[in-house]
Amino acid sequence: MLRLEKIYKSYGSLKVIHNLSCKVSEGEMLGIIGPNGAGKTTLFKAISGQIPLDRGKIYFMGEEVTDVPAFKRCVAGIGRTFQIPRPFHGMTIFENARVAANFGAGLIGKEADGFAIQAIELSGLVDRLNTPCSALSLLDRKRLELARALATDPKLLLLDEIAGGLVEEEMHQLIDILKEIGRRGISIIWIEHIVHALTSCVDRLLVINFGEKIADGDPNSVMAKRDVHEIYMGLDMKYP
Amino acid sequence: MIAWIDTLIQGLLLGGFFALSGLGLSLSFGIMRIVNIAHGDFLVMAAYLCLVVSSLTGMNPLLAIVVVTTLMFLFGYGLQKTILNKSIDGGELSPLLITFGLSIILHNVLQEFFSADAKSLDVGAFEVASLNIGQINIGWLPITIFFVSLVVYTILHQIVESTRFGMIVRAIVDDAETTSLMGINTKKINCLGMGLSMAIVGIAGTFFGIKSPFFPLAGGLQLLFAFEAVIIGGMGSIWGTLLGGISLGIAQSIGYRIGSGWGEFAGHLVFFLFLLLKPSGLLSKETSHV
Numbered sequence: 001m002l003r004l005e006k007i008y009k010s011y012g013s014l015k016v017i018h019n020l021s022c023k024v025s026e027g028e029m030l031g032i033i034g035p036n037g038a039g040k041t042t043l044f045k046a047i048s049g050q051i052p053l054d055r056g057k058i059y060f061m062g063e064e065v066t067d068v069p070a071f072k073r074c075v076a077g078i079g080r081t082f083q084i085p086r087p088f089h090g091m092t093i094f095e096n097a098r099v100a101a102n103f104g105a106g107l108i109g110k111e112a113d114g115f116a117i118q119a120i121e122l123s124g125l126v127d128r129l130n131t132p133c134s135a136l137s138l139l140d141r142k143r144l145e146l147a148r149a150l151a152t153d154p155k156l157l158l159l160d161e162i163a164g165g166l167v168e169e170e171m172h173q174l175i176d177i178l179k180e181i182g183r184r185g186i187s188i189i190w191i192e193h194i195v196h197a198l199t200s201c202v203d204r205l206l207v208i209n210f211g212e213k214i215a216d217g218d219p220n221s222v223m224a225k226r227d228v229h230e231i232y233m234g235l236d237m238k239y240p
Numbered sequence: 241m242i243a244w245i246d247t248l249i250q251g252l253l254l255g256g257f258f259a260l261s262g263l264g265l266s267l268s269f270g271i272m273r274i275v276n277i278a279h280g281d282f283l284v285m286a287a288y289l290c291l292v293v294s295s296l297t298g299m300n301p302l303l304a305i306v307v308v309t310t311l312m313f314l315f316g317y318g319l320q321k322t323i324l325n326k327s328i329d330g331g332e333l334s335p336l337l338i339t340f341g342l343s344i345i346l347h348n349v350l351q352e353f354f355s356a357d358a359k360s361l362d363v364g365a366f367e368v369a370s371l372n373i374g375q376i377n378i379g380w381l382p383i384t385i386f387f388v389s390l391v392v393y394t395i396l397h398q399i400v401e402s403t404r405f406g407m408i409v410r411a412i413v414d415d416a417e418t419t420s421l422m423g424i425n426t427k428k429i430n431c432l433g434m435g436l437s438m439a440i441v442g443i444a445g446t447f448f449g450i451k452s453p454f455f456p457l458a459g460g461l462q463l464l465f466a467f468e469a470v471i472i473g474g475m476g477s478i479w480g481t482l483l484g485g486i487s488l489g490i491a492q493s494i495g496y497r498i499g500s501g502w503g504e505f506a507g508h509l510v511f512f513l514f515l516l517l518k519p520s521g522l523l524s525k526e527t528s529h530v
Contacts, residue, residue, distance in 0.1 A: 104423035
């Protein structure tokens with residue numbers, strides 16, 4: 001479904017993504033971890049088309065999308081959420097999702113309304129359709145991010161630290177929602193610092209550091225690797 | 241007492257023109273985040289366009305306004321598509337410099353084609369006709385400009401609140417980057433937004449040409465008044481610009497009542513006080529749409 005081929009991205013002299021290649025299959029849920037500044041969010045920006053690559057190629061559903069603008073990638077089926085929720089403040093929950101259904105999913109009229117409501121329902125906000133976004137708690141804003149991304153009718157969903165800042169109970173609710181999304185056949189790439197939340201859901205785990213791939217594979221075996229511990233968990237394995 | 245009531249009414253009506261001329265600027269900032277330095281010169285260009293259309297067709301400028309508005313819409317769309325959209329990715333400074341350059345080019349082009357002499361748009365007796373209420377005389381032209389201004393504001397409000405285009409505009413005003421991730425071609429919306437902005441400049445420019453003589457370099461002062469209306473009202477707020485324009489008009493009118501040289505100064509003073517005490521303006525983006 002998604003293929004990254006030797007992609008590079010720098011900001012000035014700072015190398016943020018360096019020779020990264022990766023694949024995501026249909027229906028797969030991939031977790032990404034890495035220390036702050038590892039290039040995780042930049043990777044999402046590159047996949048969603050918010051920033052151009054310096055080098056490398058991105059393929060989505062068999063088509064090269066390296067130079068395709070963000071709005072066309074969204075229409076093609078790449079949806080994303082932000083680490084810090086970015087709702088349209090002047091709108092209600094329903095209006096936020098309807099914008100996505102109208103343009104991302106390409107629906108109009110009642111069809112768009114119904115699709116937006118389905119996305120909101122799956123995210124657990126259906127009882128507050130007409131609530132202004134400015135009145136929402138952090139959890140609800142994160143749910144709205146999810147609802148809006150789902151309303152674009154994605155084939156691939158990019159989730160950027162969607163569990164950050166949530167208490168344990170809220171996180172379990174969120175994980176249930178994500179599992180349901182996965183059951184519907186939507187592929188997910190999930191960046192998260194809360195490793196136990198990730199490992200309870202994802203099929204595969206990718207670890208990056210300084211924009212380079214450190215490990216990729218089964219979550220438990222990846223987390224057992226010595227260099228992953230050393231880099232990500234901050235443990236000095238030389239002097240245990 | 242009558243003199244002060246007259247002053248307030250004249251100020252209100254003058255404010256209607258400032259509100260109309262500031263609306264295009266407010267829109268281009270609100271949607272595209274473009275501070276259009278050439279705004280005043282586009283206003284003057286619209287007046288010259290109306291002069292050409294009237295001369296060629298014999299139409300009354302008040303009717304030619306429809307042609308001018310349409311042509312200015314197409315001009316705005318094309319300007320955004322060919323030049324400004326490419327500059328937006330370079331940050332906010334880039335379109336500012338480009339519009340500054342356009343302003344200089346426009347000065348020279350207008351001088352080349354129309355000379356530096358002042359011109360005016362002739363609407364006959366309507367220009368001086370007035371409505372007499374007791375001791376107060378109110379010109380029909382300022383009344384017309386004020387009501388046209390209110391109609392334009394109302395239509396724009398309906399577009400923003402009740403149409404699909406308006407829904408996208410509200411989303412872009414909130415967060416343009418996120419809007420593009422919802423499948424919306426924001427560059428195309430920018431073209432429509434600039435077209436709309438220039439269409440409004442077309443209306444304001446025609447009225448500017450009717451109410452006062454104009455010449456190629458007349459845009460600077462109009463840009464200043466439009467800026468003052470927008471900033472007093474609150475950057476990026478439609479209704480704020482209306483209130484800002486009216487506030488500026490009343491301030492200038494009171495200034496003129498005090499002394500003939502005090503009119504513009506009083507307006508600038510109110511603008512300065514707003515910058516000092518309430519730089520966010522009467523209605524900031526947080527309290528209104530666009």
